[in-house]
Amino acid sequence: MRSFQQTLPELESRGIQVVAISVDAPDINRRQRQKLGYIYTFLSDPKAEVIRRYDLLHRSAGPKGTDIARPAEFLIDSSGTIRWVNLTENIAIRARPEQVLEAFERGEQATPQ
């Protein structure tokens, strides 16, 4: 997530908006954003409804056995269509911004505007 903050200017210059989603409450997100210096949007899904809809629920993996999101990354174009998905098999291995940029460039080449 830090790497997405570091690459944010480059991502935004191509028109890519970065949005993070977790079960954390808005005030936790606000604090964490300030503390870590992240400026992209953090969305809060405390009941894991959206996480469930995307089939990304990791049961009992949170504190006190609560359900949380497993790490996953999507690139969605302006029509709402998914252009790229990354479902890691290891919690510690997350997508890198370069992968998102690469997927975005591929999409741009395939559909010139």
Next chain:
Amino acid sequence: MLIASMSAGAKKSWNWSLWIGFLFALTGFFSYTFFAQFPITRDFPWANLLLFATGGILLVLGLFRAFGKPRVYRGKILGPILAILGIFMFGFFSYVFFYVLWQVPPSTGAPRVGQKAPEFTLSDQDGKDVSLRDLTSRSKAVALIFYRGFW
């Protein structure tokens, strides 16, 4: 006799290799949060395993010294204790890294490439409602990052 053994004890050399080895193992155990900042040492814990390996070699060397040359080096009691602690730390680290972190649900029902992303509306960090439609209409693309949370 007592004086002789005491003076012999005092003359024994510090078994540095035990302590430095243990220090390496300890660093290997606790330094992942630091190495997680860099993709190479995050995706596979090369740095931590190297620290553990160095620590292991030094601890074995220290044990050989303590038990092989007990008149020269100290560490017959401390050596095995530090070595066992080192083994436990390595075992726990390996368990987390090579088992626990791989326990991720398969998410076979997750939306796929080419499909429409399921619509949603959620609160942002300021409590303001944001929908996926808002996000996609505002930009060329949206990188949606689901993460475990800080709690």
